[in-house]
Amino acid sequence: MTELVDLRSDTVTRPTLGMREAMAAAEVGDDVYGEDPTVNALEAEVAALFGHEAALFAPSGSMANQIALQLLVPPGEELLCDADAHVVTYEIGAAAAYGGISSRTWPAVGADIDPEVVARMIRPDGYFAVPTRAIAVEQTHNRGGGGVIPLATLRELRGVADDAGVALHCDGARIWHAHVADGVSLTEYGRLFDTLSVCLSKGLGAPVGSLVVGSAEKIERARMIRKRMGGGMRQAGILAAAGRYALAHHVDRLAEDHARAALLAGAVAPFGVLATTVRTNLVPLDLTKHALDARALAAAAREEGVLISVLGPRTARLVTHLGLDDDAATRAATALTRILAA
Numbered sequence: 001m002t003e004l005v006d007l008r009s010d011t012v013t014r015p016t017l018g019m020r021e022a023m024a025a026a027e028v029g030d031d032v033y034g035e036d037p038t039v040n041a042l043e044a045e046v047a048a049l050f051g052h053e054a055a056l057f058a059p060s061g062s063m064a065n066q067i068a069l070q071l072l073v074p075p076g077e078e079l080l081c082d083a084d085a086h087v088v089t090y091e092i093g094a095a096a097a098y099g100g101i102s103s104r105t106w107p108a109v110g111a112d113i114d115p116e117v118v119a120r121m122i123r124p125d126g127y128f129a130v131p132t133r134a135i136a137v138e139q140t141h142n143r144g145g146g147g148v149i150p151l152a153t154l155r156e157l158r159g160v161a162d163d164a165g166v167a168l169h170c171d172g173a174r175i176w177h178a179h180v181a182d183g184v185s186l187t188e189y190g191r192l193f194d195t196l197s198v199c200l201s202k203g204l205g206a207p208v209g210s211l212v213v214g215s216a217e218k219i220e221r222a223r224m225i226r227k228r229m230g231g232g233m234r235q236a237g238i239l240a241a242a243g244r245y246a247l248a249h250h251v252d253r254l255a256e257d258h259a260r261a262a263l264l265a266g267a268v269a270p271f272g273v274l275a276t277t278v279r280t281n282l283v284p285l286d287l288t289k290h291a292l293d294a295r296a297l298a299a300a301a302r303e304e305g306v307l308i309s310v311l312g313p314r315t316a317r318l319v320t321h322l323g324l325d326d327d328a329a330t331r332a333a334t335a336l337t338r339i340l341a342a
């Protein structure tokens with residue numbers, strides 16, 4: 001039987017042999033005591049990549065985001081982000097539930113942010129209104145179809161944040177893809193944000209792990225918040241080793257995932273179902289004008305050995321990742337073309 005082509009998410013990857021060997025060989029210690037040399041090395045490496053003083057290993061991207069938000073926004077005060085942001089869409093109300101944070105959103109525009117719209121939303125200090133303390137953006141933008149926020153927009157947003165005295169956070173679960181797609185260095189991105197969360201377990205293919213990146217003072221506080229949230233891990237070097245391996249071997253290859261996503265986008269575009277221009281590894285589908293709805297498309301694709309994500313009645317998504325080669329991408333493109341043409 002031919003293998004299934006799994007295009008549901010870049011979180012479905014399994015550790016490669018080289019990664020498993022690195023995990024097996026990892027030196028470990030108790031990380032809650034700060035004694036795991038592999039975790040310490042990963043944290044130092046990621047901090048340096050983004051030009052920040054420190055970083056903290058966390059079990060998930062959601063926890064890394066929520067730790068960062070709690071660092072930046074005191075209870076009862078406000079975070080601004082877009083209506084489709086992961087932090088307000090898929091983190092199950094964590095900012096409110098754990099941080100007492102009030103969130104307000106600008107209309108969902110994916111990576112096409114207008115810094116002036118954001119600037120107009122900022123509320124100043126005072127007892128009569130909820131004061132804005134932080135702005136969060138997502139690079140690349142998940143529900144925005146893997147869109148990349150241009151460097152110039154981020155610089156403008158930094159200016160907006162500085163003028164208002166508020167912090168800027170980046171949900172950088174897929175910032176590696178933005179770095180590869182736009183050629184902007186990670187240090188350049190790092191310089192623009194007070195905090196970043198970055199994921200090792202998506203495009204980079206590690207089984208577990210994200211980091212919060214920021215100043216030494218913030219990361220010291222982040223360590224307390226992580227422990228409070230139950231995220232203190234013990235011999236986590238086994239996992240950090242996978243992350244270090246991923247950073248060494250799986251960043252540049254993201255260009256292959258982008259090329260395979262472009263191939264899939266090219267195959268479905270003639271049927272009028274491509275939701276937006278594809279820049280990275282996500283291919284968002286809008287089936288409003290097609291005879292098939294998202295469930296019907298997913299069911300037909302499954303029959304052909306291709307798994308895709310259903311995001312809404314008429315929206316679906318294809319994602320390329322480390323677990324796919326050119327042959328798998330071509331097979332999926334052929335199958336989807338056949339189904340959409342029927």
Ligand SMILES: Cc1ncc(COP(=O)(O)O)c(C=O)c1O
Pocket residue numbers: 059060061062063065086138140141142171173174199201210
């Ligand atoms: C943009 C973005 N941020 C954060 C996360 C959360 O990561 P995790 O699933 O590790 O909590 C995801 C997960 O897909 C994501 O796409």
